[in-house]
Amino acid sequence: MAEDTEKTAIDLSVLGYRADRDAEWTAEEPGQPARIVRDGRDLWHIVCARGEFIAALSGRFRRTATRKVDQPTVGDWVMAETKGPDDRALIHRVLPRHTAIARKVPGDTVESQVVAANVDLVFIVHALDGGRNFNLRRIERYLALARESGANPAVILNKCDLCEDPQPYADDVRALNADLPVFVTCAISGKGIPGVRALLTRGRTCAMLGPSGVGKSALVNRLLGEEVKETGEVRERDRRGRHTTTYRELLRLPNGALVIDTPGLREIQLWGEEDSLADVFPDIEALAPSCRFTDCRHEQEPGCAVRGAIADGRLPERRLANYLQLRGELEELAQNKMRHLQRVERRHRRVLQHGVDKKDAPRRGKLE
Ligand SMILES: Nc1nc2c(ncn2[C@@H]2O[C@H](COP(=O)(O)OP(=O)(O)OP(=O)(O)O)[C@@H](O)[C@H]2O)c(=O)[nH]1
Numbered sequence: 001m002a003e004d005t006e007k008t009a010i011d012l013s014v015l016g017y018r019a020d021r022d023a024e025w026t027a028e029e030p031g032q033p034a035r036i037v038r039d040g041r042d043l044w045h046i047v048c049a050r051g052e053f054i055a056a057l058s059g060r061f062r063r064t065a066t067r068k069v070d071q072p073t074v075g076d077w078v079m080a081e082t083k084g085p086d087d088r089a090l091i092h093r094v095l096p097r098h099t100a101i102a103r104k105v106p107g108d109t110v111e112s113q114v115v116a117a118n119v120d121l122v123f124i125v126h127a128l129d130g131g132r133n134f135n136l137r138r139i140e141r142y143l144a145l146a147r148e149s150g151a152n153p154a155v156i157l158n159k160c161d162l163c164e165d166p167q168p169y170a171d172d173v174r175a176l177n178a179d180l181p182v183f184v185t186c187a188i189s190g191k192g193i194p195g196v197r198a199l200l201t202r203g204r205t206c207a208m209l210g211p212s213g214v215g216k217s218a219l220v221n222r223l224l225g226e227e228v229k230e231t232g233e234v235r236e237r238d239r240r241g242r243h244t245t246t247y248r249e250l251l252r253l254p255n256g257a258l259v260i261d262t263p264g265l266r267e268i269q270l271w272g273e274e275d276s277l278a279d280v281f282p283d284i285e286a287l288a289p290s291c292r293f294t295d296c297r298h299e300q301e302p303g304c305a306v307r308g309a310i311a312d313g314r315l316p317e318r319r320l321a322n323y324l325q326l327r328g329e330l331e332e333l334a335q336n337k338m339r340h341l342q343r344v345e346r347r348h349r350r351v352l353q354h355g356v357d358k359k360d361a362p363r364r365g366k367l368e
């Protein structure tokens with residue numbers, strides 16, 4: 001086809017493709033590997049070896065991908081078939097996600113949503129401009145999200161130009177976990193950016209996560225070396241952002257790294273297992289074996305080493321408070337997931353026994 005020659009062939013490794021994916025698809029199946037670089041409601045921007053296309057889901061895929069989590073998201077690798085010269089493509093399936101940043105969909109539904117996929121490094125961005133933008137508990141919450149995703153976390157404390165002494169804030173974050181890289185930056189002057197850039201090597205994918213208005217897009221512009229992303233003013237009163245970025249987008253940096261800019265999340269509810277808390281609270285985890293009871297919940301039990309550490313000032317009280325809060329959420333989520341599974345199971349049994357799914361019955365009636 002003529003369009004073949006129009007598109008410049010690109011090497012997939014510049015999009016972060018790694019050879020370990022070769023086993024995940026075959027040349028015989030329809031389509032070719034492509035990466036989602038921007039997601040919309042029903043259309044996705046993809047880049048494959050033949051260039052950039054706008055893609056929709058194939059009919060078959062749309063019918064099977066009924067849950068939110070099945071839908072392609074920014075950073076995903078998909079098998080996509082490029083169609084006619086109008087730059088439209090069809091997505092047939094999503095290749096396995098090597099990492100996935102997932103949160104619970106707000107509200108009562110027991111469903112998760114993948115914010116970004118195949119991310120190697122999560123930058124948790126907060127700002128030092130006062131107001132509510134620096135919040136250790138929220139950083140811990142983002143850390144739990146990052147740990148659960150399988151990506152490595154790092155923290156960026158931005159807007160250091162608006163803070164007289166950023167050091168204590170950086171120290172507080174470093175105290176959360178000694179292995180956690182913490183950067184103090186100013187996206188306007190570029191201060192601290194070289195440290196961030198050093199983590200961004202060719203073919204590596206990072207994602208900017210954090211509340212609205214903290215400067216995620218401004219940081220991306222800095223890393224790009226040009227003003228590609230629109231940035232927005234923050235409200236004077238409480239320094240909160242106005243949700244300037246409205247879609248998730250993957251961009252290529254001059255040095256060959258990939259960066260995903262995301263809109264500030266209004267609400268992050270965890271989606272994951274309690275195990276991920278161990279990585280976020282290594283201090284509590286280290287104390288737990290010294291509790292008198294092996295199943296100590298660090299609440300009211302006698303001989304609790306965690307409470308003991310708080311009593312003699314070795315552990316800040318807010319640290320345990322947040323641990324208990326996040327653990328409570330994850331336990332509730334686990335219960336909801338269980339109830340959800342039981343419902344699905346009951347429905348399956350009904351279908352097996354009676355051959356009819358009650359929920360579908362009226363619709364079938366209509367079709368007949
Ligand atoms: N003084 C100062 N202002 C900054 C810095 N970084 C960003 N800003 C400003 O903060 C405002 C918000 O920045 P954005 O980059 O739009 O924030 P965002 O995190 O992308 O926000 P959303 O897209 O809404 O999630 C803009 O007016 C930026 O110019 C910084 O380091 N120092």
Ligand SMILES: [Mg+2]
Binds near residue numbers: 261
């Ligand atoms: Mg933005």
Ligand SMILES: [Zn+2]
Binds near residue numbers: 288291304
């Ligand atoms: Zn205990």
